[in-house]
Amino acid sequence: MIIPALQPSSSRLLLAALLLAGGALPAAAFAQAAPAPVESKAAEDQIGFAAAVVEYDSNTEIVTAKGDVVVNRDGYTLRADTVVWNRTSGEVTAEGNIRSVSPEGDVAYGDKIVVTDTLKDGIVENLLVVLADESRLAAKRGARKDGVYSLDYAAYTACKVEGPDGCPKKPSWEVKAVKVVYDPATKRVKYQGARIELFGLPIVPLPFLSHPVDTKAGSGFLVPSVGFSRNNGLEIEQSYYWRIAQNRDLTGSITAFSDAAPLGQIKFRSLEKSGAFEVMAYGTYSNRIDTSGAVIPTGSNVFRGYVEGAGRFQLNPNWSVSASGRYASDRTFLRRYDISRDDRLRSTFSAERIDDNSYFALAGWAVQTLRTGDRQGLAPIALPEIDYRRRLNDPLLGGTIQLQANSLAIGRTAGQDTQRAFGSVKWDLRKITGLGQEVTFTALARGDVYHSDENASTTTVIYRGNSGWQSRAIFAGAMDVKWPFVGSAFGGTQIFTPRIQLVAAPSVSNLKIPNEDSRAVDLEDSNLFALNRFPGYDRFEDDYRVTYGFDWTLRKTNFTADINIGQSYRLSNRQSIFPDGTGLSDKASDIVGRSEFRFKDFVKLTHRFRLDKDNLAVRRNEIDATIGSRGTYVQAGYLKLNRNIGPTVEDLSDREEIRLAGRVRVARYWSVFGSTIIDLTDTTEDPTTLSDGFDPIRHRLGVAYDDDCLSLSLTWRRDYQPTGDARRGNSFLFRLAFRNLGV
Numbered sequence: 247m248i249i250p251a252l253q254p255s256s257s258r259l260l261l262a263a264l265l266l267a268g269g270a271l272p273a274a275a276f277a278q279a280a281p282a283p284v285e286s287k288a289a290e291d292q293i294g295f296a297a298a299v300v301e302y303d304s305n306t307e308i309v310t311a312k313g314d315v316v317v318n319r320d321g322y323t324l325r326a327d328t329v330v331w332n333r334t335s336g337e338v339t340a341e342g343n344i345r346s347v348s349p350e351g352d353v354a355y356g357d358k359i360v361v362t363d364t365l366k367d368g369i370v371e372n373l374l375v376v377l378a379d380e381s382r383l384a385a386k387r388g389a390r391k392d393g394v395y396s397l398d399y400a401a402y403t404a405c406k407v408e409g410p411d412g413c414p415k416k417p418s419w420e421v422k423a424v425k426v427v428y429d430p431a432t433k434r435v436k437y438q439g440a441r442i443e444l445f446g447l448p449i450v451p452l453p454f455l456s457h458p459v460d461t462k463a464g465s466g467f468l469v470p471s472v473g474f475s476r477n478n479g480l481e482i483e484q485s486y487y488w489r490i491a492q493n494r495d496l497t498g499s500i501t502a503f504s505d506a507a508p509l510g511q512i513k514f515r516s517l518e519k520s521g522a523f524e525v526m527a528y529g530t531y532s533n534r535i536d537t538s539g540a541v542i543p544t545g546s547n548v549f550r551g552y553v554e555g556a557g558r559f560q561l562n563p564n565w566s567v568s569a570s571g572r573y574a575s576d577r578t579f580l581r582r583y584d585i586s587r588d589d590r591l592r593s594t595f596s597a598e599r600i601d602d603n604s605y606f607a608l609a610g611w612a613v614q615t616l617r618t619g620d621r622q623g624l625a626p627i628a629l630p631e632i633d634y635r636r637r638l639n640d641p642l643l644g645g646t647i648q649l650q651a652n653s654l655a656i657g658r659t660a661g662q663d664t665q666r667a668f669g670s671v672k673w674d675l676r677k678i679t680g681l682g683q684e685v686t687f688t689a690l691a692r693g694d695v696y697h698s699d700e701n702a703s704t705t706t707v708i709y710r711g712n713s714g715w716q717s718r719a720i721f722a723g724a725m726d727v728k729w730p731f732v733g734s735a736f737g738g739t740q741i742f743t744p745r746i747q748l749v750a751a752p753s754v755s756n757l758k759i760p761n762e763d764s765r766a767v768d769l770e771d772s773n774l775f776a777l778n779r780f781p782g783y784d785r786f787e788d789d790y791r792v793t794y795g796f797d798w799t800l801r802k803t804n805f806t807a808d809i810n811i812g813q814s815y816r817l818s819n820r821q822s823i824f825p826d827g828t829g830l831s832d833k834a835s836d837i838v839g840r841s842e843f844r845f846k847d848f849v850k851l852t853h854r855f856r857l858d859k860d861n862l863a864v865r866r867n868e869i870d871a872t873i874g875s876r877g878t879y880v881q882a883g884y885l886k887l888n889r890n891i892g893p894t895v896e897d898l899s900d901r902e903e904i905r906l907a908g909r910v911r912v913a914r915y916w917s918v919f920g921s922t923i924i925d926l927t928d929t930t931e932d933p934t935t936l937s938d939g940f941d942p943i944r945h946r947l948g949v950a951y952d953d954d955c956l957s958l959s960l961t962w963r964r965d966y967q968p969t970g971d972a973r974r975g976n977s978f979l980f981r982l983a984f985r986n987l988g989v
Contacts, residue, residue: 295311295315295316295317295318296314296315296316297311297312297313297314297315297316297329298312298313298314299311299312299313300312306332306334307332307333307334308330308331308332308333309330309331309333310328310329310330310331311328311329311330312327312328313327314327315327315328315329315340317329320349321348321349322346322347322348322349323346323347324340324344324345324346325343325344325345325346326340326341326342326343326344326345327341327342327343328340328341328342329341337360337361338360338361339358339359339360340358340359341357341358342357342358343357344357344358344359348430351377351378352375352376352377352378352430353375353376353377353378354373354374354375354376355374355376369387369388369389370387370388370389370390371386371387371388372385372386372387373385373386373387373388373397375395375428377459378433378459379404379459380404380406381402381403381404381459382402382403382404382407383397383400383401383402383426383428383435384400384401384402385397385398385399385400385401385426386398386399386400387399388400394427394428394429395427395428395429395430396425396426396427397425397426397427397428398424398425399423399424400422400423400425400426401420401421401422401423402420402421402423402426402435402437403417403419403420403421403955404955404984404985405417405418405419405420405953405954405955405956405985406954406955416446417955418444418445418915418951418953418955418956419442419443419444419445419955419956419984420442420443421437421440421441421442421443421452421455422440422441422443423437423438423439423440423441423455424438424439425437425438425439426438428459433458433459433464434456434457434458434459434464435456435457435458435459436455436456437452437455437456438453439453440452440453440455442984444956450469454467464487464489465486465487465488465489466486466487467484467485467486467487468484468485468486468487468497469982469983469984470482470483470484470485471483471979471980471981471982472979472980473977473978473979473980474976474977474978474979475584475975475976475977475978476965476973476974476975476976476977477505477506477582477583477584477972477973477975477977478503478504478505478506478582478583479503479504479505479506480503480504480505481501481502481503481504482501482502483499483500483501483502484499484500484501485497485498485499486498486499493516493517493518494514494515494516494517495514495515496512496513496514496515497511497512497513498510498511498512498513499511499512506530506532507530507531507532507547508530509528509529509530509583510528510529510530511526511527511528511529512526512527513525513526513527514526518559520559520560520561521557521558521559521560521566522557522558522559523555523556523557523558523559524555524556524557525553525554525555526553526554526555527551527552527553527554528551528552528553528579528583528585529549529550529551530549530550530551530583531547531548531549531550532547532548532550533547533548549575550575550576550579551574551575551579552572552573552574552575552579552580552585553571553572553573554570554571554572554573555569555570555571556568556569556570556571557569557570564599564600564601565597565598565599566597566598566599566600567595567596567597567598568594568595568596568598569594569595569596570592570593570594570595571593571594572591572592572593572614573591573593573614574591574614574616577615577616577617577618577969578616578969578972580616581969581972582972584977588616589615589616589617590613590614590615590616590617590625591613591614591616592611592612592613592614593611593612593613593614594609594610594611595609595610595611596608596609596610597609603636603637603638604634604635604636604637605633605634605635606633606634606635607631607632607633607634608630608631608632609628609630609631609632609633610627610628610629610630610631611627611628611631612625612626612627612628612629613625613626613627618969621660621661622659623658623659623660623661624658624660624661624703625658626656626657626658626762627656627657627658627659628654628655628656629655629657630653630654630655631652631653631654631655632651632652632653632654633650633651633652634650634651634652635648635649635650636648636649636650637649640673640675643673643675644675645673645674645675645676645687646673646674646675647671647672647673648671648672648673648674649669649670649671650668650669650670650671650672651667651668651669651670652666652667652668652669652670652783653665653666653667653668654666654667654762656762658700658703660703661700661703661704662698662699662700662701662703662704662710662760663698663699663700664696664697664698664711664760664762665696665697665698666694666695666696666762666783666784667694667695668692668693668694668695668783669692669693670690670691670692670693670720671690671691671692672688672689672690673687673688673689673690674686674687674688675687681729682729682730683727683728683729684727684728684729684730685725685726685727685728686724686725686726686727687723687724687725688722688723688724688725688726688777689722689723689724690720690721690722690723690777691719691720691721692719692720692721692786693717693718693719693720694717694718694719694720694759694783695715695716695717696711696715696716696717696759696760697714697715697716698711698712698713698714698716698760699713699714700713701713701760704760708757708761708825709760709761709762709765710760710761711757711758711759711760711761712758712759716755716758716759718754718755718756718758718759719754720751720754720786720788721751721752722749722750722751722777722778722786722788723749723750723751724747724748724749724750724777725747725748726745726746726747726775727745727746727747728743728744728745729743729744729745730742730743731743735800736800736802737802738800738801738802738803738805739800739801739802740798740799740800740801741797741798741799741801742796742797742798743796743797743798743799744794744795744796745775745794745795745796745797745812746792746793746794747775747792747793747794748791748792749777749789749790749791749792749793750790751786751787751788751789751790752788753788753820754786754788756785756786756788756823757823759784759785760784761784761785762782762784763781763782763783763784764780764781764782764783764784764785765781765898766781766898767779767780767781767785767824767825767828767830767898768828768829768866768889768898769828769829769830769835769836769838769856770838770854770856770866771810771812771838771839771840771854774793774795774812774813774814774838775793775795775812779830785823787823787824787830788820788823789816789817789818789820789822790816790817790818791814791815791816791817792814792815792817793812793813793814793815794812794813794814794815795810795811795812795813795839796810796811796812797809797810798810804845804846805843805844805845805846806842806843806844807841807842807843807844808840808841808842808843809839809840809841809842810839810840811837811838811839812837812838812839813834813835813836813837813838813859814830814834814835815833815834815835816832816833816834819833825891825898826890826891827865827889827890827891827898828889828891828898829856829865829889832859834859835859836856836857836858836859836865837856837857837859837862838854838855838856838857838866839854839855840852840853840854840855841853847875848873848874848875849871849872849873850871850872850873851869851870851871851872852869852870852871853868853869854866854867854868855867855868863888864886864888865887865888865889865890866886866887866888866889867884867885867886868883868884868885868886869882869883869884869885870882870883871883874908874909877909877911877917878909878910878911878917879908879909880906880907880908881905881906881907881908882904882905882906882907883904883905883906884903884904884905885901885902885903885904886901886902886926887900887901887902888900888902900927901925901927902925902926902927902928903923903924903925903926903927903943904923904924904926905921905922905923906920906921906922907919907920907921907922908920908921915951915952915953916949916950916951917949917950917951917952918947918948918949918950919946919947919948919949919950920945920946920947920948921944921945921946922942922944922945922946923942923943923944924940924941924942924943925937925940925941925942925943926939926940926941927939927941941966942964942966943965943966943967944963944964944965944966944967945963945964946961946962946963946964947961947962947963948960948961948962954985955984955985956983956984956985957981957982957983958980958981958982958983959979959980959981960978960979960980960981961978961979961980961981962976962977962978963976963977963978963979964976964977965977
């Protein structure tokens with residue numbers, strides 16, 4: 247059976263609204279040529295009725311309504327060209343352009359239907375029903391009894407049966423069954439002897455299939471997914487979705503493997519009035535290879551698993567709380583079962599209060615390392631972190647004043663512990679001069695108190711600081727001047743903005759303070775004009791310096807270009823606290839910049855760079871490009887860091903890599919996609935690397951089909967980096983998703 251599209255002049259037969267209500271039409275409901283609606287006297291049998299012409303033959307006891315007949319009862323609406331009621335036989339017949347709408351939004355179309363005069367039960371031949379979610383049921387024969395429809399030799403699809411040009415098209419999938427039962431009260435379809443046909447070919451028998459037919463999810467089994475991986479062999483996943491309530495659901499899955507024990511998964515979600523949360527867990531019993539290479543003896547299976555959860559609640563307009571947690575039983579579980587490739591798992595909690603002029607946060611976080619060379623005892627635990635900020639208007643000089651108080655306690659089970667507290671006052675004033683310059687004045691005063699112990703356990707010496715109690719005072723002032731010039735160029739508008747910044751900060755006792763949050767420092771366009779170019783709070787850039795550069799922007803109808811470039815120069819001979827290779831260790835900094843070009847929505851190119859101040863050698867070269875449309879595109883990314891940083895600074899190692907991804911639409915619904923990551927780092931860039939200068943990390947290649955009701959894809963992936971029992975090799979994944987049937 248082919249499910250048809252609706253035609254303006256010849257629709258299929260109807261699952262009629264005449265079946266939608268009980269009771270008989272009273273004789274008093276009919277008048278000669280009366281277009282006005284008439285109701286029955288009995289409230290329980292009231293039927294709204296309107297027609298252009300109503301005829302009654304007393305000899306044959308036949309009532310005929312013609313011309314845009316409308317019947318209403320209990321929220322149901324029926325329209326037809328003609329309705330004929332034989333009072334003797336009790337037969338009611340509706341003919342011509344029939345359209346009925348139920349209170350649930352189901353719509354049925356037809357040319358003719360015959361029912362009993364109770365209007366409750368009847369039989370329809372060659373039936374088509376368009377449900378509220380625009381899915382369709384078609385059957386050779388249909389019957390309705392007590393509100394439940396039974397369809398023989400029926401077909402169901404959620405696909406459109408018309409193309410954009412209005413011509414009929416065959417649905418990409420449909421469910422065919424010997425018998426289908428549809429209950430409008432529960433909005434659920436149940437099948438007997440069902441099978442799914444994909445592009446007209448039967449592929450999967452589903453003897454116990456049932457599913458909802460509205461926009462709300464319903465409980466039931468989801469379509470299985472199939473894959474193959476080097477780690478676990480052939481894998482088949484079967485899931486069951488349980489809709490617990492309107493705001494809660496649970497999904498349970500079992501994945502069977504040919505080369506490993508089954509893996510269980512459970513996912514619970516809840517949406518409450520003030521927020522939402524989600525919890526997910528995996529578990530299995532299996533042998534594993536320790537990351538050191540030792541194999542657990544055969545037969546000594548151990549429990550392995552992973553749990554994660556996240557939630558956020560808005561308690562009132564100002565207060566909110568949020569939390570997230572992630573924990574794995576071992577360092578290779580996530581990678582072996584292809585759940586995640588993160589090398590660290592972070593768990594956090596936070597309580598925040600935000601209003602127009604203040605901010606307060608109480609937070610904490612912990613880290614589980616999955617890196618094979620890291621010690622878990624050195625991973626930090628922050629409990630708690632407290633931050634309060636208050637913004638005030640300056641009544642004397644103008645501008646704004648921001649007060650801040652912050653404290654942080656970091657502990658480690660086998661490493662350095664650090665506690666920190668500080669208070670600061672920051673003043674900002676922005677002015678526009680008569681010549682159009684934008685001038686910003688900034689002043690900062692801050693006092694810090696630190697306490698640390700077990701400092702010698704920190705490997706990098708410059709991060710340790712002195713043990714015990716330490717304190718410091720920070721003062722800084724800055725003036726930042728921008729002067730934009732606007733004019734026409736290249737058929738568009740250009741804006742050229744020279745910029746200069748002066749910063750003065752007296753000497754600060756940095757090295758006696760432990761460094762927990764200011765390690766990954768690197769000069770780039772985003773922090774060139776920052777008051778403090780260290781990230782975090784534990785290091786502060788103390789010196790007298792001038793920073794200069796310019797921004798240039800071009801705006802055209804279909805093209806934009808943004809370019810900035812700059813450099814800074816220290817005005818004193820004070821020893822810099824920046825490590826060599828960061829671009830800031832000498833009096834003159836390296837030159838940094840960024841360029842971004844856009845052409846319509848088709849091309850986006852971003853280039854970030856850093857040039858050595860002495861010989862213009864490229865110390866940072868980063869390119870990200872996207873070319874194409876939504877259906878066909880190419881993405882490319884390239885990063886090279888060659889900063890001449892020694893191996894003693896663990897957070898600033900050099901590397902080089904290339905990333906490629908793309909999708910090509912080869913037909914209206916078919917596309918080919920792929921991606922790759924290649925490590926190009928060699929020993930000249932990082933003496934500790936094991937890469938030979940061309941070391942593939944991961945490749946992916948696949949083909950996909952996507953239309954309005956079906957998504958399927960076949961993906962091949964190859965991993966090159968083995969870790970423990972997460973071995974290198976090929977994996978294949980076949981994904982099939984049907985609209986309304988779930989996956």
